[in-house]
Each structure stands twice: as structure tokens, then as C-alpha cells.
Amino acid sequence: MTDWEPKIVAFLCNWCSYGGADLAGVSRLQYPANIRIIRVPCSGRVNPKFILAAFRQGADGVWVSGCHPGDCHYIEGNLYARRKFTLLNNLLEHTGIEPGRLHFSWISSAEATKFAETARKVVDAVKAAGPAQHFIKKQAEVA
């Protein structure tokens, strides 16, 4: 298990966090390679089903990131997203998902260092939580 590396799906908003990731790359900042980025138009575009689907298909962690509140390209998309994901996170943890699997952040396209830093934090937290089992289908139990 020592060489286990987590798989993390990151939904990054096109206008801010994806730009931040781009800038981090252009600036040659170092951060772990465990994240798989999916570019979305807005953090408000991310449906809770996407997050569940990611977990079901073997992601060990999910990270959603968008523009800072007030800076949304679509004015208010991330403000709806904030309520949506606060509730989602609460319900997931209430039903028994370990804290540390699901992450949210606000990163602007100028915050390359914050992107790299948050990526490290996310990867560390997911590593600490270990391989995700809960939403992965196991072989059917035959009675």
C-alpha cells in the first residue's frame, strides 16, 4: 500500500481556477500530479451528481474550485454553488463519508501560488483519508 497514490478529480471553473492552474504551470510551480482537471464553465455548473459519479467511478477525492464570491464571470453562479455544496458536503459527511475527501476552494486566475498550495493540501488530505471504498461497487454478495 506504500506506493498508493490517490486519484483526485478537480472541477475547475474556466474563468478563475482553471486560469490559476494554467498560471501555476506557466510559472513552473510544483504541485503533486494526483489531480485530474475537468474544465467547467462555472462552479455553479457542477451538479452534485458529477461528484457522486466521480466517487462511484473510483476517485479518492473530489475538488471543486471557482472564482471568489463576487467575482463570478456569470455574476452569481458561485454564490448558488456555495449553498449547494455546503449542503452537499454536510449530507455526505452526515451519511458517513470521511471528512477530507471533498474539497472546495475559491482561486482566482492570478492566484497561481494559492492553486499550487491548495493542490498540495487537497492531495495531503486525501492521502490521509486513504483509498476511497464507500461508493465503489463491490462484487455482489450471493446469498
Add this chain to the structure above:
Amino acid sequence: MRSYTEKIREAAKRLLSENRVDAVIGFRRGTVALMNEPCLVKNADQVDRLYWDSNCGVNLANYLPKRPDRVAIVAKGCDSRNIVVHLLENQIKREQLYILGAPCHGMIDRRRILADLHGKEPLEVEETDGRVRLIGRDFEESLDREAYLQENCAICVHRNPVIYDELVGELVEEQQNVDRYEDVRRVEAMIPEERWLHFEQLIAPCIRCYACRNACPLCYCPTCFVDESRPQWVGKSIDRTDTRTFHFLRAYHVAGRCTDCGACERACPVGIKVRQFTKKMEKDIKELYGYEVGLNTDERPPLDTYRPGDPEPSFK
């Protein structure tokens, strides 16, 4: 309860004969004891079918979305709140509705009664002040009504309809000092593994019949996420992971819309306490956003609005 029945029939007769509405949605006596069924009356000479007692737990707001006609509907506290949700979500227009408000004393839980009868089958039920009299072939039993209320009714704080055109009974006194979230807090106090196990055991008997979904007045999507195949969000088998995904997403889908009417639990053929999922959402929304579902038609639902300073404990 007799008086409710008479008032409902009288109002239905009046509304239908004056052509104020095209149909009246209410209850009629069920073919089995303790199970009244929804009933649509379209003709003034059929109003004697309508009936009311404490076995009218089905949420009639379920029959409203996308109706083209004018209807009168008998509404308990929770039904009326679900009507408000429908109005907010543009599922029906207020002008189409004539709401017969039925101040509710709580509906009774037939499962607990049947369990306590130990296999004896009641054929008839009668209610007289605070007692439920059950009459079977060779027995007769009288039970305390309050002790057999549905779980959600016992902790209900909105028994009076919030919106109505006419009342069919005196307004009742709302329950005070009710602890609505005792069971949620009990789960919250557990460690994550215990919580996972708790819900795993809770949904273990699920046969994925979707009765909870169909009984729910909020579940009117043209295509439910469980029926979508491209992409398929959740498998259709009774695999544990699929069942968990279904219950989780169903609960999340009604976040900020659920009035805790208990229709889902009532409909569940295997008795899963599905409200354990939805009540957590209800509690959070109340604590974080100060919103209670279905109380007024001017306020947008919590997930359809925002405030600049909303709490964001989980955001970095």
C-alpha cells in the same frame, strides 16, 4: 372527524354545483382499514364518497403539478406547504386552486397499530375523541390516538394549513417546545464509520421500488435521475452502492423543498426511515439560512437564492 367529513362534502358539493372547480381532490374510505385512498370527485352527486379521518396521510399535493383544470384540494398543514412549494416552482397557478384547509391533529401510523395487534386484522376503524377503536371479526380494541401518531406528525409544528380559501374545521393549537432534530443529532454525534454503518443498516432492506419517490409531491421531474441512462448516474440493481446513491441523491434533490410530510416513509413497503436523510438537510437549511419550507409564497427556496455573506465553512 365526522364534522370534517361533512364540511368537506358540503364544500365539494357547493363548489362543483356552482361550477367553481372542475374536480375536488380528497380522500375516500380505503378498501382496507387504516388506509384511506386519494379520490378525485368530478360530479356533485358523487361527493358522498369523500371522507376524512386520521388515515389520510397521503400527500394530496402530489396530484397538482401541471394540472390544466381548476381543482379544489383538501389540504392538511404539510399538504398546504407543499402547495406553496408547487406555487413557487410554477407547477400550478394559485387561481386554479381552491384550498380546503384541514387543520390536522396528526395522522396515525398504521404499521405501529398493526404490529401491536399481533396479527389480528382490523376491518373497521372508528375515531372518537382521542381514541381509535378497531373492530375486527372477533375482537375490538381501543387505542390512544396520540401514542400512534406518525413519527413526523408527532414532531410537527405546522399542523394548520398555511394557505387556504376555506377551513373545514377549527384551527388547532400548534405544538410548542418540540425537539424536531433529536434523531439527527444522535447520528451527528457518531464517528464517520458508525454513521456509514447506521445508514447502511437503515437502507439494507430497500428493494428499489421507488415508492418513496412516487409518493413524494416534489418528485415530478419529467425524467428522474434514476431512469436516465446516458449518462447513467445510478445502477438499477439492489446493489448496496446503487441503493446508497439513490437514497443520497433523492434526499439531496428535495433539499430546501421537503416539508417533512412523511409520505415517503408511509409509502415504503419495507419500512425504511428515509426521513433520516431529508431531516438532516432540513436542519442545516434552518440553521445556515434560516429558512423553513413552504411557509410563504414570496420567499425563494434556499437553493434558488443566496446572500453575499452566506456561511462557507468548507471552502478554502
